[in-house]
Amino acid sequence: MAFSFIDYIVIIVYLVGVAFLGLRTSGKQTSNKDYFLGGEGMPWWAVLFSIVATETSTLTFISIPAVAYAGNLTFLQITVGYVVGRVGVALFFLPKYFEGELLTAYTFLERRFGAGMRNAASTTFMITRLLADGVRLFATAIPLAIILRLGGAFTGMDDLQLYIISIAVITGITLIYTFFGGIKAVVWMDFVQMIVYIGGAVIAIFVLWNNLPENFSLPDQKLQVINLGFDLSFEEFIKQPYTLITAIIGGAVFSLASHGTDHLLVQRVLATGSLRSGQKAMIWSGIVVMLQFGLFLGIGLLLFMFYEGVSANTLGLATTDEIFAKFIVEQLPVGISGLIVAALFAAAMSSLSSSLNSLASSTTYDLYKPYFGKGNTDTEDLAISRKITLGWGMILSVSAIFFAFLQLQGGERPAIVELGLGIASYTYGGLLGAFLLGMLFEKPDKKDAMIGFFTGLIALLFMVQGPVQNMLPGNGLAIAWPLYTLLGSLVVVITGLVSSKLRYFKHE
Template sequence: MLSLLDSIIVIAYFVIVVLVGIRFGQERESMESYVVGSRQVPWLAVLGSLIATEISAATFLGTPGVGYADNLGYLQMGVGSILARFAIAFLFLGAFYKLRCLSIYEYLADRFGGSSHYTAACFFLLSRVMASSVRLMIASTGLHVILGLPFGWTMIGFATLCLIYAGIGGIKAVIWTDCIQAIIFLSAGATMLWVLHDTVGWSQILEVGGETGRLEIFQWIPDGSFWTDSNWFLLAAVFGFINTLAMQGTDHDFTQRMLTCKNLGQARKGIILSGFISLPVAALFLLIGVGLFAYYAQFPDASLPLKIAGEISSVDSDKVFPHFIGTALPNGLKGLLLCGVLAAAMSSLDSALAALSSSIVVDLYRPLLGNTENSQRHVWIARGFMVLIAIVLVSIAWSLQNGGQFIWLAFKIAGVTYSGLLGVFLVGLLTNRGSDRWNLVAMLGGSVCTATLLFLSESKVVDLAWQWPMLFGVSLTFLVGSLPGRPLLKNNASSS
């Protein structure tokens, strides 16, 4: 049970977040205001929101698990990730701002036609539902371990709170509450590292981390075959580039907030700076994992959560951090770290609800029904879809309780649909080729390729590092999509 002080801290956090959402819900509603904030959101707020969404519960709880069980090699992906943000800023955002899109998939409608538009929107809906379900599962698992709350009711509580302020205030509420949440979980992470330093000592953390190889970052040469070693620098950096390109450039959950800036220059500043902030933040949470390993080496705990693989029992690294919060932190600090878990979870869930519901209305409802009037009615329709999406997310998250190590599970699931999305966007942005109907074949082929290779590797039928399926899928989508000659574009074939 939480102490009175911890309870007050958590309640104050909930009140602040909900009030911010209600505040933005008082403004005049239109689809442009609800979906892209009338393009008047300060770029610093967008930057804070990007960081909060990217550093989700998968980072807050999953990354310390990687540091506890493995090493700092996860940072190798950050090299490619930073480079990808420059590509997004100067390639993707330029095209989106030129069209003044409410949804980035409208670019595909302008470049190719309706089939590409609808297919990409459906791919996004599927990928974001799956990825957000993973994040919801991770956060609910964390609270379940910390407080002993029922897993199912924890998920329902998360979804309900996010529905209240995201449904009322739209993207503006999401962005401003994300800024608050980013401050909270970064403060929680820094506090946690200070606690470990005060308890164990930096010298001991560095000594234990060095002796066990947990401080290693770069692996320049593959250990064995380059097809099978997921920690090889070149593979990790290339995957970081491709994955970030897909996540931040073709996933409306992320790009939606970039479209709220006043102009293209501000949007570019936000996405580029987010990369240079996200990398040290990832390092912070990895070091928390190393510190936790040193802590439990010095103060053994027989009650650490365990997992069973076959007949072998081992510590469940993903649950060590929440276990520490629930059992080792004093009153006050426990409330702050608990708010960090809540903030990390809600900052990704609220944006997913807003992006999914707005995409359904903008990309599917309005074009397919030919209904472009009554903007306020569309806002209420988006809110209705938001409720349905929340129910779907809770249902899928329940089924993923034992899906594998948190951080890698999130990457693997997202890669299936990201393969098709990124491939077709690259065809449109990098070539003068492509065809509306052929894009459907390319996207399905790329995603099926990724899913098949992922299934075969997870089933141990083929020995393949987990990054390769998505890399092959993106390549196949791009190659197949580029086969037809230049299409007849809607706007005098000049958009590319």
């Protein structure tokens, strides 16, 4: 089967419907509070689904099946840590946010350490989102690029050109309702689009299950869930991301940082308007995410059986991440392919719209208002916020094209979900460390926080495989991505405390 005219019609109708429904659910926007926080509060269950839709996006739909196809089920160990981390956020972080009216996650840092620390954290958030969401947007372009390639209308273009067209289409549609509708449109469309893409995944499982080859069985090692890793040397142990201890501890600390300090997700919880509602949304999101990861890893195993375990190159693909997209556009019945590709767009747009709104919110409140917009009216602020949203849409498109270029180069490439999580984990260490330093200790001041924050970011450069690691003599100490946040935050806290102690002794 091939992608048909009917499938294209399904996708076009879906995209137009999303833009229309997003505008209808947004309500009237008269101020930045309406635009970024949804006015008087939103239902916790809607925010719960918005959190899940935002953080999983197309990376889950496309790349998690690829992780299972190329490996096994040990990625599930990380989801246990995710649940533990969210419980910590709900009990210790959210009460701090709801003590006063905090418009962004970084207002707490300003109150504790001053405007300089807030600006540093907010800027780091923006850089993280720029890179991590560039990866997500690139991931979304994979199925659309395959559709364009198989459709035959763009046969004269290479892969990069197809990705550029795909990225432009996705960004343009998402910007329509995000630009006008604000956070209310984002949350409600996240809810709708999560239902769509989970439904698409269930349909794919049904079709796969009924078309598995009879002469191929799944190897036992593909079903491995727990990997203790005790047979490895210390250096090898800390390099492996999916051993039990690394996955649970690393996943918990990563979740503390992502859901406790990243404004992309904190903004969702603040939109509930109350602490109890925010806590319910936060904790339940961890459980739903665990189930969702299990669903998409299962798809990966079924794909492995369907294609009898052959490599991506043998299937004519540029990367393993394209395997599920290939199945969708080539093997599903007419109309169903279009529906599931629409589900992919749903996953993508839910994440992209959330990123655009949170980036605009942080830019407006943390960088623009304190310095350039103190005397603005609500109307002027709203107009500026929309312009900032549009600007971030263009910037994220460029970031996605950059990662498309990198991922299409020769050589061994990581699954894009690992690339995206690794980028986020790197900067989350500094953010989480700064928050913990301010929440748990009274003596460190803004100088100690700034010293610790930037020391943590720099220290990780020497522990992550990359250009700095390659310049070191001998074999450097490289660590797995789930440990980036843990070690980064520890360096920030310890450095901040040491700096505080040294200043205390100096004044004695």
